[in-house]
Structures are given as structure tokens and as C-alpha cells.
Amino acid sequence: MNITPKWWHDAVVYQIYPRSYCDSNNDGMGDLRGIISKLDYLKTLGVNVIWLSPVYQSPMDDNGYDISDYQDIAPMFGTMADMDELLAEAKQRDIRIIMDLVVNHTSDEHPWFKEARKSKDNPYRDYYIWRQPNEDGGVPDEMGSVFGGTAWEFDEQTGEYFLHIFSKRQPDLNWENPKVQEEVHKMMNWWIDKGIGGFRLDVIDLIGKEIDKKITGNGPRLHTLIQEMNRATFGDKDVLTVGETWDATPEIAKLYSNPARDEFSMVFQFEHISLTWQHGDKWSPIPLDLPALKRVLTKWQVELADEGWNSLFWNNHDLPRIVSKYGCEGEYRVPSAKMLATTLHMMKGTPYVFQGEEIGMTNVAFPSIDDYRDIETLNFYKVRTENGVSPEDQLAAIHVNSRDNARTPMQWDDSANGGFSDAQPWINVNPNYTHINVAQALDDPNSIFYHYQHLIALRKAMPVIVYGSFEPVFEDHPAVFGYVRANDDVRVLVLSNFTRESVTVDLPESLQAEQVECLISNYTAPSTLAQTVTLQPYESFAVVLPA
Structure with a gap:
């Protein structure tokens, strides 16, 4: 297959976790105007795409991945006018905005779900997945939630259980209902018409689930649903689409990203990330086996060489900091961060940089579970300590793999709170902000920042790196x-x-x-x-x- 060049083939994407990036109004939360104030910084780095983690209206049970209104902005982040200004200001700097879209589930505060739980014959009832109690009056089956515990929550008003693969405040949408598809497609087109550059589709491999057959990821209807989405929304638009697919193999990734199949531009796969999870359990970390990492990365490079497209990433909002995971956060922090960057960015695919990666931000080891904010971290601390794991051992695992490692505030300078905010941040700043920060990096010609800048420039200048x-x-x-x-x-x-x-x-x-x-x-x-x-x-x- 001859690859038809696309604008995103030599692009580099920068992921922003908005609540932790820059606080413009000093309420302890990052916001859209804070991001606007840093666009020139990103232009200097050389990235030309921003992946924006969710800023939609949300009760923030899962930090915005529980959406209550897809077409409004959460007040903590600003207004739709701020969003429009961000799109316009980014465009002036040749930067596109990719929206993070969650359509496997909504918030329990979404109007659809509020209607759905009113009665069994409500028009919105079939927008979600409901089951009768089992013969003993308990949960319909033993399906577990990703965040711990059962995936079923009892609704007192209608006497049935609804499915939530994630938090009980994140009920799963029923993608077998054509009305759900139509509503989602309409909303996606609304954002495309606003001028966004594409979508990152959260846990998209779950929308084809068949619950009664115990199939969640990669269900038999998954690719049909995605192809229908492609035809109804972005298929004829010049946008980037990337699906989050935790269980994808190279063969599955080809189904998603081979242009002839009309699905996505690329997917995120996580095989290289889970190598340090003992038996697939992130809370049982083990050392990196480098030959295994090489086999995985090589497999994806070779298998997708002529069919589909790779995403290249070490970090995101759900993962620990790569310099702490596969590098050295101490004596060799700078050279190991540069090494990891070079190893990744010289491969074939579209690289993704997570905020702070370009200055070598590290994991944080908060002393108490009370310092953590991530729902997954808190849930598993409770579940595992109640089941015999010592608090010290679970906290040690959290220090290695908690999602909050990525979510501490961006470290802009050595002033209070790392220059993120004049107020107490929603989560504490990593104490090492006094010597790991953007101001220091920009002043040092040999910093990690300029190494990333150089790698990004090389990709744009050398077709051999791209193709x-x-x-x-x-x-x-x-x-x-x-x-x-x-x-x-x-x-x-x-x-x-x-x-x-x-x-x-x-x-x-x-x-x-x-x-x-x-x-x-x-x-x-x-x-x-x-x-x-x-x-x-x-x-x-x-x-x-x-x-």
C-alpha cells in the first residue's frame, strides 16, 4: 500500500490536561484562558496540534471524563466564548485543537440519563443499558468496573440495574440504539463545524460491547459502528482521529487505521506501557525488560509499516511520567529524558508529547493517600487495603503508577506553586518544581526542552523520519x-x-x-x-x- 501523505503524518501533538496546565483566574484550577496565554510557548516548542483533555460541562467525578453536556464548557474552565477564542488564537499560530471525546458513557447528570431513570418506558430509557436483578435480587452478573467493584448500580426508582464499566456516575450508553448514534454524530458535526482539528476518542473499543455475551472490548459490531460514525461525521473532513484502544493488537489496529477501511487516522495501543505490570496489574509494578520493550515497539513498527499508522507516545494523563518509569529521575534525569525522546521521535508514526514531558517532569510521591485526587487511585487504595494489602505497599505502588503522577500542575517557574496559580492548586505541585520548570529549561540551551524542539524540527524537515x-x-x-x-x-x-x-x-x-x-x-x-x-x-x- 502506498501511503497518501496527510498533514498529521509529520505533525507532533501536545496533550494538555486543562485543570493542571495554567490557572488564569487564580482559583486553583487550570482553564482555557490559561492555555491561550501559553500558545506562544507551544509555538516555540514546534508542536502543531493540541489534544485537549475534556473541558465539557461535567460534575467532575472523573475529572471531566464524565460529561453532562457535550456542547457546553465547564465553568471551571471558562466559557464557550473562551473556547472559540482558543480555536482562533491557535489557528493564527498554525496549531489545531483535537477534542477529547467520551461516547462510551456519559455522566449520570446528563439530561439523557436523568430522563432514562424516570421510568422504564421513558423515551430515553434505551439510551443506556439496564438489567433486572438476578434471582437473588442482586447484581445481574459478576462484571467488574475498571475502577473497582461491580459494574452494575441499582436504581431505586425503577428497580433495575444500569451498567457502568467505569464509575457508578458514568453510565454506559447503549450503542445498539440508533438514536444514540444519531445524537452522538450530530454533536460531533457541531464541533467539526466550529473548526476543531479532530477527535481523540476515549475507550472507543468499548462501544461495540455485548454484555450478555460478556464481551466488552472489540465486540463484533465495533468496526461497523465506527465506519458508520466515519461516514456520518469526519470521514470527508481533513481531520485527525485517534482511538484509545487498550486491547488492540497490530491486526486489530490495521482494522482501525488502514485508510481503505474508513475508520480512524490511528489508535493508541498500550502494549509497551503494560510491560511493567505484573500479570496485567498496574498496582503490582515490576522492572522493565528492555528486550521485551524492543520486541513490542519493533512489532508495531513493522506490522503497521504499510497498513495503517502508528501513534508514538510515552506519556498521557493516565500514565506515570516516563522519565521515572523507563529512565532515571535522579542523577541521569536529563540524559535519560533526552534518550527516551530520541528513541520515540525517530520512529514512524505521529508523536504525542504530554504536558511537562518536554521539561522532564517526574512522578510525585505524596506522603499520604489524602494528597491524591484520582478516583481510580482512591478506589483501589480502599479495595486493596481492605483485602489485606498494607497501606505502605499500596502507597508505594501508587507512587509508581497512579494517574495523579501525570496530573500534578505544570511547573512554569520556581515561584510559589510552580507558577501554575497564585491560589492553592486542586492537587499539590510536585516539590521538585524549584529546579524542574519551564523558565529554567528555556534559559538552558542544553535543556530537555530544546532537545524536543530539535526532534520536532527534524521530523518536519526529513521525510525519512516520517515515511x-x-x-x-x-x-x-x-x-x-x-x-x-x-x-x-x-x-x-x-x-x-x-x-x-x-x-x-x-x-x-x-x-x-x-x-x-x-x-x-x-x-x-x-x-x-x-x-x-x-x-x-x-x-x-x-x-x-x-x-
Whole structure:
């Protein structure tokens, strides 16, 4: 398959978690006007897309992923006029806005659900999924919620249970009802007409669920529903669409992102993230197995080479900070953050940068569970400590993998609260803001920020990074990740040391050269490649090999 070039092929997306980005009115919450004030900063970084986590009207049970009105803005973030101004100001800087859209479920405060629970014959009843109690008067089945406990909540007024795969305040929509599809499509077109650049579709792989057959993700009707959405909304528009698909394999990802199938631009898959979850349990963290990480990333690069498109990411609002997870947040924070950036950004796909990643923000280890705000973190702390896990052990797991690691306020400078707000923030700032912040990064020509800026510029300047082939090297090496990107004109070798020790490798003859052009490096730029190459702790570089 010959890939038809799209604007998002050489784009770099920057994700903003609005409540933690910049507070313009000093109420402790980030907001839209705060984001507007930082657009020039993002223009300097070089990104040309912002993925905006939800700013819709919401009771904020799950920080905005529980939407009560898809076509209004939560007052804590501002007004629809502010949203319109953000779209206009971003457009002036050639930056597009991707809206984060949650259509697997709504808030229990959405008008549809308020109507649905009034009576069993209400016109909106079938917008949601209801079941009778079992023979004993209890939950219909043993399906569990992602946030812990049962996925069924009893509704006293109508005597039935409704499904909530997430919080009990996030009832699942019934996508088997054509009226639900029509309502969602109409709303999506309303946003497209406003001039947005596309959608990130939250847990979209769940909309094809078949509850009675115990199928949640990747149900048999899933791709039909997505194709219908494509035809009814964004299919003929020049927008970026990315689906969040936790269980996707490369074969499934091709179904989503092969242009011939008319579904999405790309999907997020998480196989490389869950490698440090013992038996798939994020609360039982284990060390990284680098050869396993290399196999996963290589598989996705190779399998989607000519069918579909990859998203490239280390971080998002649900994940720990990558420099703490796969790098070194202490002595080698700067070189390891640069190494991880180079490793990812030189691959084929569309890179995503999560706020603060570009300055090497780290995980936070709050001393008490009372310091945390994330519903998932709080629920699992309660469930697991009640089931025998010690508070100390569960808090240690939270320090590693809690979603709040990504949600502490953006660290702009070394003033109080990291320059995020003059008021007490909704969640505490990471104490290391005094030396890890944007002001410090902009003043240091060797900072992580400028490394990201350079990587973003390289992608826009070099088609080989966007469209070139991918060939792994040192596939079984326990410390070094290497690969070659190539097209008809150029070959680029990328080598990265994932450890705090110096490592020596023997290059195959095809990669040796008396003279190379170094594109980017986090140590001294190499000018030659002999048979033996020694990489310093967390050293990484990309070089152009002779033709």
C-alpha cells in the first residue's frame, strides 16, 4: 500500500490536561484562558496540534471524563466564548485543537440519563443499558468496573440495574440504539463545524460491547459502528482521529487505521506501557525488560509499516511520567529524558508529547493517600487495603503508577506553586518544581526542552523520519535499543543506551562509517562510527550514514 501523505503524518501533538496546565483566574484550577496565554510557548516548542483533555460541562467525578453536556464548557474552565477564542488564537499560530471525546458513557447528570431513570418506558430509557436483578435480587452478573467493584448500580426508582464499566456516575450508553448514534454524530458535526482539528476518542473499543455475551472490548459490531460514525461525521473532513484502544493488537489496529477501511487516522495501543505490570496489574509494578520493550515497539513498527499508522507516545494523563518509569529521575534525569525522546521521535508514526514531558517532569510521591485526587487511585487504595494489602505497599505502588503522577500542575517557574496559580492548586505541585520548570529549561540551551524542539524540527524537515522503513539492530541486547530508518535517499541509525552503565557494542560492517552526520545527540555528537562503539549512561544519538 502506498501511503497518501496527510498533514498529521509529520505533525507532533501536545496533550494538555486543562485543570493542571495554567490557572488564569487564580482559583486553583487550570482553564482555557490559561492555555491561550501559553500558545506562544507551544509555538516555540514546534508542536502543531493540541489534544485537549475534556473541558465539557461535567460534575467532575472523573475529572471531566464524565460529561453532562457535550456542547457546553465547564465553568471551571471558562466559557464557550473562551473556547472559540482558543480555536482562533491557535489557528493564527498554525496549531489545531483535537477534542477529547467520551461516547462510551456519559455522566449520570446528563439530561439523557436523568430522563432514562424516570421510568422504564421513558423515551430515553434505551439510551443506556439496564438489567433486572438476578434471582437473588442482586447484581445481574459478576462484571467488574475498571475502577473497582461491580459494574452494575441499582436504581431505586425503577428497580433495575444500569451498567457502568467505569464509575457508578458514568453510565454506559447503549450503542445498539440508533438514536444514540444519531445524537452522538450530530454533536460531533457541531464541533467539526466550529473548526476543531479532530477527535481523540476515549475507550472507543468499548462501544461495540455485548454484555450478555460478556464481551466488552472489540465486540463484533465495533468496526461497523465506527465506519458508520466515519461516514456520518469526519470521514470527508481533513481531520485527525485517534482511538484509545487498550486491547488492540497490530491486526486489530490495521482494522482501525488502514485508510481503505474508513475508520480512524490511528489508535493508541498500550502494549509497551503494560510491560511493567505484573500479570496485567498496574498496582503490582515490576522492572522493565528492555528486550521485551524492543520486541513490542519493533512489532508495531513493522506490522503497521504499510497498513495503517502508528501513534508514538510515552506519556498521557493516565500514565506515570516516563522519565521515572523507563529512565532515571535522579542523577541521569536529563540524559535519560533526552534518550527516551530520541528513541520515540525517530520512529514512524505521529508523536504525542504530554504536558511537562518536554521539561522532564517526574512522578510525585505524596506522603499520604489524602494528597491524591484520582478516583481510580482512591478506589483501589480502599479495595486493596481492605483485602489485606498494607497501606505502605499500596502507597508505594501508587507512587509508581497512579494517574495523579501525570496530573500534578505544570511547573512554569520556581515561584510559589510552580507558577501554575497564585491560589492553592486542586492537587499539590510536585516539590521538585524549584529546579524542574519551564523558565529554567528555556534559559538552558542544553535543556530537555530544546532537545524536543530539535526532534520536532527534524521530523518536519526529513521525510525519512516520517515515511522511511524501520529495521531493528541489536534486537536481543539487554541494554541497547537500535534501529535504522531508510528511504531511497538516506539511512539514519538510532542507538540508545537504556541503562545507567556505559555499554560497548560491535557494529555490523554495514553500519560502520569513517564519517557520519549527527542529527541529534545527548552527549558529544559522534562524527565517525568504528566497529566498536561505547555508549555512556543513557546516551542516545541519531546519525545519517553514508549513501
